[in-house]
Amino acid sequence: MEKQILIFKNYWLSTQYPRQLAAIVTRVIEDRKEDPISIAICLRISGGFFTGGLGASWELRQFVVFSQIAAQLAAANPEVLNNLIVQYPAMLPE
DSSP states (O other): OHHHHHHHHHHHHTSSHHHHHHHHHHHHHHHTTTSOOOOEEEOOOOSOSOOTTTTOOHHHHHHHHHHHHHHHHHHHOGGGGGSEEEOOTTOOOO
């Protein structure tokens, strides 16, 4: 799984999307300067197990993108690191 995440992360970083997402998150952080975001929640990571030839399932791809958002939010407000929530819908209690 770690290898799949690294493969997709390298692909993701080679596209224009990380810069675009970072610009959006920067605007959100600036808009929330008076009341910074202190929690990051990613509900319903899902989409099946299709890898699309990049070695990573949709779940792993979503996790990489969510991780970028969470890291940028945490750089602006480290409290976010204490409040990260990721939920997989098929998760069982055990």
